[in-house]
Amino acid sequence: MDLIKTEKSIEDTNKTNNQIESIFTSFMENTLFKDKFVLQASYTPETISHREEQIAQIASILAPVLRGERTSNLFVYGKTGTGKTLSVQRVRNELLKRDINSNNLIIEYINCKLKQVSDTEYRIFAELIKKLGGNVPATGLPTGQVYNKFLELIDNEKKLIVIIFDEIDHAVNKITDNFLYNLTRLNTELSKSQISIVGISNNLTFLDEIDPRVRSSLGEEEVVFPPYNALQLQDILNERASRAFMPDVLEEGVISKCSAYAAREHGDARRALDLLRIAGEVAERNGLKKVTLKDIDFANEKIEKDKILEIVTTEPRQFQLVLLSIIDIVEKNERLKDNLSSSIFTGEVYNNYQRLCEKTKNDPLTQRRVSDILSEFDMMGMINSSVISKGRQGRTRQIKLVIPKALVPKVKKILIDAIHLS
DNA sequence: AGGTATTCACATGAAACTATTCTCTGAGTTAGG
DNA sequence: TAACTCAGAGAATAGTTTCATGTGAATACCTGT
Numbered sequence: 001m002d003l004i005k006t007e008k009s010i011e012d013t014n015k016t017n018n019q020i021e022s023i024f025t026s027f028m029e030n031t032l033f034k035d036k037f038v039l040q041a042s043y044t045p046e047t048i049s050h051r052e053e054q055i056a057q058i059a060s061i062l063a064p065v066l067r068g069e070r071t072s073n074l075f076v077y078g079k080t081g082t083g084k085t086l087s088v089q090r091v092r093n094e095l096l097k098r099d100i101n102s103n104n105l106i107i108e109y110i111n112c113k114l115k116q117v118s119d120t121e122y123r124i125f126a127e128l129i130k131k132l133g134g135n136v137p138a139t140g141l142p143t144g145q146v147y148n149k150f151l152e153l154i155d156n157e158k159k160l161i162v163i164i165f166d167e168i169d170h171a172v173n174k175i176t177d178n179f180l181y182n183l184t185r186l187n188t189e190l191s192k193s194q195i196s197i198v199g200i201s202n203n204l205t206f207l208d209e210i211d212p213r214v215r216s217s218l219g220e221e222e223v224v225f226p227p228y229n230a231l232q233l234q235d236i237l238n239e240r241a242s243r244a245f246m247p248d249v250l251e252e253g254v255i256s257k258c259s260a261y262a263a264r265e266h267g268d269a270r271r272a273l274d275l276l277r278i279a280g281e282v283a284e285r286n287g288l289k290k291v292t293l294k295d296i297d298f299a300n301e302k303i304e305k306d307k308i309l310e311i312v313t314t315e316p317r318q319f320q321l322v323l324l325s326i327i328d329i330v331e332k333n334e335r336l337k338d339n340l341s342s343s344i345f346t347g348e349v350y351n352n353y354q355r356l357c358e359k360t361k362n363d364p365l366t367q368r369r370v371s372d373i374l375s376e377f378d379m380m381g382m383i384n385s386s387v388i389s390k391g392r393q394g395r396t397r398q399i400k401l402v403i404p405k406a407l408v409p410k411v412k413k414i415l416i417d418a419i420h421l422s
Numbered sequence: 423a424g425g426t427a428t429t430c431a432c433a434t435g436a437a438a439c440t441a442t443t444c445t446c447t448g449a450g451t452t453a454g455g
Numbered sequence: 456t457a458a459c460t461c462a463g464a465g466a467a468t469a470g471t472t473t474c475a476t477g478t479g480a481a482t483a484c485c486t487g488t
Contacts, residue, residue, distance in 0.1 A: 387432090
């Protein structure tokens, strides 16, 4: 960095230095947070409010392991952010704490959603073996062999094993029903050890979709986590906020607004905490002394926005092309002041999409596929579509873009960059 | 006027195809005994 | 000789295409008054 500096650039650097200085100092002085970590997703609180009943249920179902007996398989379900994982982990810790002396209890936690870790049968076994102190190559061995190694490892002495599969529904989409079936029947192959399974799922209908044989053995016991209502969310937020923020920095009503927003999103506590944290960060960045209701709105928008941008950037190219063509049409309609019929139809999108493909040298997909892509966008909440019949003009999807107007230019830019770089 | 037949422009399903990723096997390599 | 590594065969999978069938209502076409 030994460029020749003109006077002006020196001046500039000084100015930016001052700027940075002032940002930092205001950051240090003005901080609203006492301990921001409390609001982070990875934080484990020592008390879990409004889940006493569920925790008690889980604990009583799993309690027999302390007497050295096998427990029933347990299936836990509830929407995201209802405290499932937290509660199960809690019970796990308590059980392990009480088992210090007998030392033959093993409770392992596996998250099936983390892709690199475990989304195939092989990887799950490999992961388990690793956690149990064994060692397998990352790839190369036949699954059967890994399976045997696993059996060997757990059956070499008397042990009680509980395996917790978080987000188990993700695994089953990728893995055959067989995997679960084998697991549930593992006990018959073990001579000394005993194994039980705890499945955690977001999907309430998950149990209905799997093989009946698995269902009956996996769902020996079930615990349901209902969504939090706004009042319960408020309690949770209050409790965390008192630890996360300095006293008196939250404006009246901030907490209740947060919980109202989150309650609308099927009572997702994680969402509520994110909201509060981001609102705090926003207020802090703006040098405010208090977190206001406006900051919550802003945070809500930001979360929404990030979600959309995340989807847009990570979607495959063909999806991006389709989305770009929708945006094109929307903008064209606006330019023509054609606001009366602001909805778009499949055919239009497809034609435009084909043109776009030609221009960018991409192979166009068939209309059939684009139709599916459109309905996937619908599911993701990027567009709103409904199938209508226009009589003689046929039957088609009526499409409306639901990305906030202010965000469209940014999305478009991302799309164009992504497509042209190919 | 009232009824029914037609027709459009796609939706929706199922099966077949394909390219990529995973799994598995055996040959070759290494290292320890 | 057992353990490890790795290339390539074969299986599994996701993404797509092809083919087939379905659909709701505006419009066209009757039919009898």
